[in-house]
Amino acid sequence: MMSSTVLITIISLSLLALISAVILYFIARKFMVFEDPRIDEVQAMLPAANCGGCGFAGCRNFAEALVNAESFDKLICPVGGTEIMGSVANFLGKEAPLVDPAVAVLLCNGTPEFRPRTSVYTGPADCRILHNLYTGETDCGYGCLGKGDCVRACTFDAMYMNAEAGLPVIIDEKCVACGACVKACPRNIIELRKRAKKDRKIYVSCSNCDKGGPARRACKVACIACGKCVKVCKFDAITIENNLAYIDVKKCTFCRKCVTECPTNCILEINFPPRKPSVEVQTEVLSDNPVV
Amino acid sequence: MNNILTVSPSPHAHGKETTQKLMFGVVIALLPALFSSIFYFGYGAVIVTVSSVLSCLIFEFLIQRFIFRKPITITDGSALVTGLLLAFNVPSNLPVFIVVIGSFVAIAIAKMTFGGLGNNPFNPALVGRVFMLISFPVQMTSWPVPAGLNTGYTDAVTGATPLAIIKEGLKNGESLSQLVTQIPTPAQMFLGNMGGSLGEVAAAALLIGFVFLLIRRIITWHIPVSVLGSIFIFTLILWLINPEKYADPLFHLLAGGVLLGAIFMATDYVTSPMNPKSMLIYGIGIGIITVIIRVWGAYPEGVSFAILIMNAFVPLMNAYIKPKRFGEEVKNG
Amino acid sequence: MLKTFPTGGVHPPENKLTADATIECLPVPQGVAIPVLQHIGSPSVVVVNKGDYVKTGQVIAQSKGFVSTNIHSSVSGKVNRIDSIIDATGYKQTAVFIETEGDEWIDTIKRDKDIITEIKLSSDEIIRKCLESGIVGLGGATFPTHVKLTVPSGKKCDILLVNGVECEPYLTADHRLMLEKGEEILTGVELLMKALNVERAMIGIEANKQDAVSHLTRLAPLFPGISVHALKVKYPQGAEKQLIKALINREVPSGRLPLDVGTVVQNVGTAFAVYEAVQKNKPLIERVVTVTGRSLSKPGNYLVRIGTPVARLIEASGGLPEDTGKIILGGPLMGKAISNTEVPVTKGTSGIVLLPGNESGRMEISRCIRCAKCIEACALNLEAYLLMTLSEKGLFERAERERITDCMECGSCSYTCPAGRPLLDYIRLGKTTVMKMVRERAMK
Known part of the structure; x- marks a missing residue:
């Protein structure tokens, strides 16, 4: 009696399993999608950060694009850089593009010390909302709002908010130039700049497009578009557009002449050895700039 | 005019309603039923209610303090409501240890595992109740017969529900x-x-x-x-x-x-x-x-x-x- | 039963402190800053130069494109500079700064007090007059009136609705105007009816302004076709679509205009401005502004020249109270908080509300408890909690399907939320983004 129950159970369940297996097999055959096996392999080579820095939704999509691409023009993984792109190109038998390593820099230096707070914002801590509402807690309608959208966007822990300065800080070593912060910033004040050796940087740390007077009133370290840097630069690396100076990394030779010339100290020099005291200098330039 | 003005997006006015007020409103609405159950079932009702409410509050506090490590929000009244409702759903002669287990299931499993207030898919008090009903069927279905204020706790006369x-x-x-x-x-x-x-x-x-x-x-x-x-x-x-x-x-x-x-x-x-x-x-x-x-x-x-x-x-x-x-x-x- | 709109709505405390304060004429300010964009549409083009002498009522910026309008000097004096100023939008806008010298008006403006009810002009002439005089919707939306009055071919308008609801707390500018300028407003309504070629007009007024209702009801028989209706007090009744639903029970389809259901809504303040423009030749150079706040020693309603800094108005009402935390242009539910008091009064400024510091902050944000009060409060039946989450997470396509663009930003959801969640803030963000997406799609 007992054994027959067990037997029936075993047989019926086994039959059920068998039928299900057959059905599954046919369904799997019918709905199978052919996928290039190379996609998996390319995906395995990629950093798997899914940061979107390449412009695709994730590493998988990028791998697909790489496999299907005719050439690697404009297909760059900023995280992996030349090395990984090279090995992917090797694997797929294509030409690897040269990736210029880049790093994000913040084009604003308006700490409360230089850029006085003129109002208090009590809405949600979200730069986009603040940007849509008004100029922000200071009178500068271009500079950093300090609510940290970029920090939240960074998937590499390469940014943090310096509460005292009210500005985000980018950690050069961790930054992979994926561009997530650039996209997140509603004021477009984060730029991806080509990395120089020893991570040296010279750039205009301001985004204020106002004329000199209002810009200076809103912030003591604003670019007032006086043009002194343009005159002092022997390499035509500096241009002024929209009342704002811009230093072209490709032309800049890191001579640092513009830094000392700038009357508002809005050109930053970072990761340089201290200047020799003999050269006429304002040595406090470096210490003045908490954003490094 | 040296005031530094506050700026925020509209609306600049807010109604008087808060989460806390809503929850305490529910508590007030539950009071008549609480009083009538004390009237019918005596001490037992008090003991069960107090132990349920207290254990719910304590579990919520402990979880927020030691596991979530986020600001503690037991004052919002939601754990209080859960505790009351849980007590309302059990017989008045239920042993305290079962009430505490029920509260634990309600708060820790049904509410906090999903992230706390606002995220739980199932009503915490009911999950606690159903857990107790399935785990302790005897105790959960021995219903004291209403016998007035002086009814004892565990020695109440029991009978069946209609x-x-x-x-x-x-x-x-x-x-x-x-x-x-x-x-x-x-x-x-x-x-x-x-x-x-x-x-x-x-x-x-x-x-x-x-x-x-x-x-x-x-x-x-x-x-x-x-x-x-x-x-x-x-x-x-x-x-x-x-x-x-x-x-x-x-x-x-x-x-x-x-x-x-x-x-x-x-x-x-x-x-x-x-x-x-x-x-x-x-x-x-x-x-x-x-x-x-x-x-x-x-x-x-x-x-x-x-x-x-x-x-x-x-x-x-x-x-x-x-x-x-x-x-x-x-x-x- | 008083009429009202069927779904949603909230009842904020009315706080109409200045309901009994008669409209005072504020002295001409020493200097004004008149922004060139005070309306919805393209900015007007400045036609004066630095150093020019302008008279009160002279055109200083001309309309550019159809959806735009003229801007006039509100004082007489010298154009000091053409520079940028932070206005109510929160950003710098180009403005004409004029330093006052005397008060010399252009000759064509009739400055006598006689009320002229006889209408001489034709429909087209009235519309042209509105454009020339720079009339915009004075309820706060500042949509150029001549555009609203131009009925495109293929559409028909059969009734004019006049908005005297003033559902925002604190504000009483329209209320006082209805009490003190009743005949002028009704004449203005007749002019608008003529412009639109309609026979009927309904004026909707919330029942908390009983005196205005009875005053206009008494005057209405002299003006054919106009009827006055008291409405139940409920915010946001002054919203165009809600008012249409309340008064004539027509529902404006989502994404469409009142003209699609055969009506046009105009504010009572606009009706008064139209009266002055057409009958008195007076362009829109001044408007009634409520200056109010519980800490103000002398809150009141003032007739103010456009371009006057907010600081002057606060001085006139007894100076800035110590405890001021927030200054709002407009009402507390839809108005804009300003960051400094040099912001000029523009055509859309219906009130200046001062809130004390303890009322200026936001409530602490806690978890959504899914109480559904935001859905209950929404006059459009939108799901605020969902729209907020979608915008916050950047799921804008889905937000568009959930009709985020229908939101009129009345703020009832944020007002009512017991958890103090920033519902409208994120919905507004989502709405702006979705609108941009839709525009970009249309470009393709």
Whole structure:
């Protein structure tokens, strides 16, 4: 009696399993999608950060694009850089593009010390909302709002908010130039700049497009578009557009002449050895700039 | 003019309602039922309620303090409401250790594992209750008979609930007209003079709470009315088919946890749907499932299960049943 | 039963402190800053130069494109500079700064007090007059009136609705105007009816302004076709679509205009401005502004020249109270908080509300408890909690399907939320983004 129950159970369940297996097999055959096996392999080579820095939704999509691409023009993984792109190109038998390593820099230096707070914002801590509402807690309608959208966007822990300065800080070593912060910033004040050796940087740390007077009133370290840097630069690396100076990394030779010339100290020099005291200098330039 | 002005997006005014006020409103609405259960069941009701509320608060505090490490929000009143409702759903002679286990399941498993207030898919008090019912069936179904204020805690005389009497009787082949002498009259049931969970017996007190909730605009009428209405209509149909086999609608409304469930449990903000249309569907679902369990199921009472089952459909309803937006259909006239 | 709109709405405390304060004429300010964009549409083009002498009422910026309008000097004096100033939008806008010298008006403006009810002009002439005089919707939306009055071919307008609801707390500018300028407003309504070629007009006024209702009801028989209706007090009744639903029970389809259901809504303040423009030749150079706040020693309603800094108005009402935390242009539910008091009064400024510091902050944000009060409060039946989450998470396509663009930003959801969640803030963000997406799609 007992054994027959067990037997029936075993047989019926086994039959059920068998039928299900057959059905599954046919369904799997019918709905199978052919996928290039190379996609998996390319995906395995990629950093798997899914940061979107390449412009695709994730590493998988990028791998697909790489496999299907005719050439690697404009297909760059900023995280992996030349090395990984090279090995992917090797694997797929294509030409690897040269990736210029880049790093994000913040084009604003308006700490409360230089850029006085003129109002208090009590809405949600979200730069986009603040940007849509008004100029922000200071009178500068271009500079950093300090609510940290970029920090939240960074998937590499390469940014943090310096509460005292009210500005985000980018950690050069961790930054992979994926561009997530650039996209997140509603004021477009984060730029991806080509990395120089020893991570040296010279750039205009301001985004204020106002004329000199209002810009200076809103912030003591604003670019007032006086043009002194343009005159002092022997390499035509500096241009002024929209009342704002811009230093072209490709032309800049890191001579640092513009830094000392700038009357508002809005050109930053970072990761340089201290200047020799003999050269006429304002040595406090470096210490003045908490954003490094 | 040296004031530094505050700037924020509109609106610059806010109503007086806060989460805390809403939760304490619910607590106030529960008080009449609490007093009437103390009146009927004596010390036991006090002990069970206090231990349930305290353990809910303590569990919530401990989890927020040591596991979440986030600001502690036990003052928002939600754990208090859960504790009260949990106590209302158990017999007044339930041992304290079972109450504490139930509170743990309610707060730790049903609420905090999902992230706390606002995220739990199932009503915490009901999850706690159902857990206790399944784990401790004997203790959870020995109902003290109302015996006044001086009733002892564990030595209370127990008896069956009206629903259990009917279920048992019908199973044994008796007809309703034979059983009617054993169950309380509708008037007794309305006032709460019958066996049952400590908070569910007094229909009158629960209805006072309902009126308060409506006046205070804490809940809308949709869920309670649709639950009660659907139970009424469904049982009326059955009763008209065979009054010997199926109890009358009034009995179904007054007996067991229907009122407590419809007014306080099904309307729990977090686990009920968001727009009136789905609220009605949700309520009707609860009503129908309750009657099905009561009439054909194994348990004499089915409100808790019905609410939990419908809770599971709430996210689906929120996603697919949409209110008719202004200007969606053009109707002029 | 008083009429009202059917779904949603909230009842904020009315706080109409200045309901009994008669409209005072504020002295001409020493200097004004008149922004060139005070309306919805394209900015007007400045036609004066630095150093020019302008008279009161002279055009200083001309309309550019159809959806735009003229801007006039509100004082006489010298154009000091054409520079940028932070205005109510929160950003710098180009403005004409004029330093006052005397108060010399252009000759064509009739400055006598006689009320002229006789209408001489034709429909087209009235519309042209509105454009020339720079009339915009004075309820706050500042949509150029001449555009609203131009009925495109193929559409028909059969009734004019006049908005005297003033459902925002604190504000009483329209209320006082209705009490003190009743005949002028009704004449203005007749002019608007003529412009639109309609026979009927309904004026909707909330029942908390009973005196205005009875005053206009008494005057209405003299003006054919106009009827006055008291409405139940409920915010946001002054919203165009809600008012249409309340008064004539027509529902403007989502994404469409009132003209699609055969009506046009104009504010009572606009009706008064139209009266002055057409009958008195006076362009829109001043408007009534409520200056109010519980800490103000002398809150009141003032007739103010456009371009006057907010600081002057606060001085006139007894100076800035110590405890001021927030200054709002407009009402507390839809108005804009300003960051400094040099912001000029523009055509859309209906009130200046001062809130004390303890009312200026936001409530602490806690978890959504899914109480559905935001859905209950929404006059459009939108699901605010969902729209907020979708915008916050950047799911804008889905937000568009959930009709985020229907939102009129009345703020009822944020007002009512017991958890103090920033519902409208994120919905507004989502709405702006979705609108941009829709525009970009249309470009393709």
